[in-house]
Amino acid sequence: MPKSHLELSQLGISFPTPKGAFVALQNVNLDIAKGEFISLIGHSGCGKSTVLNLVAGLLQASSGGVILNQKEINAPGPERAVVFQNHSLLPWLSVYQNVELAVKQVFRSQKTKQEMRDWIEHNLALVQMSHARDKRPAEISGGMKQRVGIARALAMQPQVLLMDEPFGALDALTRAHLQDSLMEIQARLNNTVIMITHDVDEAVLLSDRIVMMTNGPAATIGEVLQIELPRPRNRIALADCPTYNHYRHQVLSFLYEKQRKVEVLPNAGSIKATAVAKTAEKRA
Amino acid sequence: MSTIPTQWSRVRRYLPAQQQLNNWLKQSFVSATGVAVFVLLWHILASQIITSLGSFPGPVQAAQQWSVLIAEHKAEKARETAFYQRQQQRNAATLAANPDAVVSVRPYNGRPTFFSQIVTSLYTVLTGFVLASLVAIPAGIVIGLSPRLYSAFNPLIQLFKPVSPLAWLPLVTILVSALYQSDTPLFARSFLVSVFTVSLCSLWPTLLNTIVGVSNISPDLQNVSRVLQLNWLTHVRRIVLPSAVPMIFTGLRLSLGIAWMVLIAAEMLAQNPGLGKFVWDEFQNGSSDSLSRICVAVLVIGLIGYALDRLMLQLQQRVNWDKSATLR
Numbered sequence A: 001m002p003k004s005h006l007e008l009s010q011l012g013i014s015f016p017t018p019k020g021a022f023v024a025l026q027n028v029n030l031d032i033a034k035g036e037f038i039s040l041i042g043h044s045g046c047g048k049s050t051v052l053n054l055v056a057g058l059l060q061a062s063s064g065g066v067i068l069n070q071k072e073i074n075a076p077g078p079e080r081a082v083v084f085q086n087h088s089l090l091p092w093l094s095v096y097q098n099v100e101l102a103v104k105q106v107f108r109s110q111k112t113k114q115e116m117r118d119w120i121e122h123n124l125a126l127v128q129m130s131h132a133r134d135k136r137p138a139e140i141s142g143g144m145k146q147r148v149g150i151a152r153a154l155a156m157q158p159q160v161l162l163m164d165e166p167f168g169a170l171d172a173l174t175r176a177h178l179q180d181s182l183m184e185i186q187a188r189l190n191n192t193v194i195m196i197t198h199d200v201d202e203a204v205l206l207s208d209r210i211v212m213m214t215n216g217p218a219a220t221i222g223e224v225l226q227i228e229l230p231r232p233r234n235r236i237a238l239a240d241c242p243t244y245n246h247y248r249h250q251v252l253s254f255l256y257e258k259q260r261k262v263e264v265l266p267n268a269g270s271i272k273a274t275a276v277a278k279t280a281e282k283r284a
Numbered sequence B: 001m002s003t004i005p006t007q008w009s010r011v012r013r014y015l016p017a018q019q020q021l022n023n024w025l026k027q028s029f030v031s032a033t034g035v036a037v038f039v040l041l042w043h044i045l046a047s048q049i050i051t052s053l054g055s056f057p058g059p060v061q062a063a064q065q066w067s068v069l070i071a072e073h074k075a076e077k078a079r080e081t082a083f084y085q086r087q088q089q090r091n092a093a094t095l096a097a098n099p100d101a102v103v104s105v106r107p108y109n110g111r112p113t114f115f116s117q118i119v120t121s122l123y124t125v126l127t128g129f130v131l132a133s134l135v136a137i138p139a140g141i142v143i144g145l146s147p148r149l150y151s152a153f154n155p156l157i158q159l160f161k162p163v164s165p166l167a168w169l170p171l172v173t174i175l176v177s178a179l180y181q182s183d184t185p186l187f188a189r190s191f192l193v194s195v196f197t198v199s200l201c202s203l204w205p206t207l208l209n210t211i212v213g214v215s216n217i218s219p220d221l222q223n224v225s226r227v228l229q230l231n232w233l234t235h236v237r238r239i240v241l242p243s244a245v246p247m248i249f250t251g252l253r254l255s256l257g258i259a260w261m262v263l264i265a266a267e268m269l270a271q272n273p274g275l276g277k278f279v280w281d282e283f284q285n286g287s288s289d290s291l292s293r294i295c296v297a298v299l300v301i302g303l304i305g306y307a308l309d310r311l312m313l314q315l316q317q318r319v320n321w322d323k324s325a326t327l328r
């Protein structure tokens, strides 16, 4: 068996709270191959961001660990670039300067000034943002900001690209457009990607494997679904594809039947399973 | 074909400009009315109040004294020029008689006028303010970045922040005379006392606002910095400082306002050169014109304070990256 590229092994974390330790994750095990596209899906608050932050090194595991290329991860680093949920561009820098900050940091000793300039331009072109290179984040739309966030992450030439609901706040059209761009870029660069999403269609369309998480506390991986659809994938052709719909159905049934969200009603004090499937699907 | 849109865009461009002008005129009119009402009330009420120095001066007397102050300043300048001219002539004559003679130019020691006191006060307040900022901003960044340092310094800051300039002044005076002993002093002691008092009283708002600005950096941006593995200096320069700039400027503006108020009080109390001393001297003088001159001084002090605040606002607008922020 080949040694895995990225391995989450017995991963667990608990947060200290006023009411004692809160076990957020327990026993998360996952082997990810190089160039694989993984989606993390699960109900809100189950611990998806926590998994991502552990891989990023922004959080420290309480038990187990994350191993990248046979080395344990215990700090953040540019070889694991993060696309943050709310883009997190520096508002006082232009689009170009935001990417430049990352490129200078990573390639300071490897590229000449001209090479760095070309590389920044190249990555802005990749996400079709060259036209707005001198604009500040406040002057561009949400979708554009998210693209710049992706360009910044790609420009770091990361081994692993971590994305926390990258398209969550976007309208459907922009989202579809960015999903297509992401598929193209990933096919070309062959990055390993872990993406968190709420969107079942997005997960099926983009992923090689969908990792479905159980509800917290002590959340872990519930099921893993291998998506064996040929690439390049076309969203319109797939809409009528029975295999596609089968995958889609499996994810939906995991989320809304097996891991149906249990909500505590504050007044009744009793635990009631509420049919949140409808509202949750609307949210997704 | 294109005439209609072109004309329309011209109209559209014209409309807001016209509206802006109208708004501006309206606002100016309201402000002018406020000032006029104030002057009128001052005029009416002043004549009713009889003090030990005659009736309280109204706007007319104040305006008269304003011209007198200008005249006095011009006269003093003329005396100074004449003084130097006389010396020059005398020296020229000496040199003509004996080319090897050693000649010197003695400095003029005239009475400071109202306007030279303004210059002194401005110079002092700006020195004190710059000194305070040079201490408060770096200290605020370092303290704001470390929760432990913050816990250590917070009680001290809270303790010293409310101390009045009147309490600092004697201590600063004693310390300056004890520590600053030089045969050829670069600065007058009285100047240093004023500067340090101003600094001590005015550095707190900048310090506190810098600390708050620095410690409230968005966690997302901090994560960006961590993923990029920015070193401490780059982190401060590229992330911390820019995101704290709005708060730092809020502090700087408060500090400058305090610095100006403190300076006048310190000059009055310590008899240090400046506008405060001018007011105090006039008060001691106790002639019937003194009150009018003090009124002039009060107005000028207010106007300068206002001008300093506007200057800071301009600077803030230039430096602030958030151009959409409304600053007032």
Ligand SMILES: Nc1ncnc2c1ncn2[C@@H]1O[C@H](COP(=O)(O)OP(=O)(O)O)[C@@H](O)[C@H]1O
Pocket (backbone or CB within 6 Å): A015, A016, A017, A022, A024, A042, A043, A044, A045, A046, A047, A048, A049, A050, A051, A216
């Ligand atoms: N720093 C923290 N301290 C305490 N609890 C936390 C912290 N971060 C996350 N949690 C808890 O861990 C759980 C998972 O959070 P998160 O990973 O953000 O969920 P998701 O991204 O799936 O919506 C939540 O119940 C959340 O309240």
Ligand SMILES: [Mg+2]
Pocket (backbone or CB within 6 Å): A048, A049
């Ligand atoms: Mg999350």
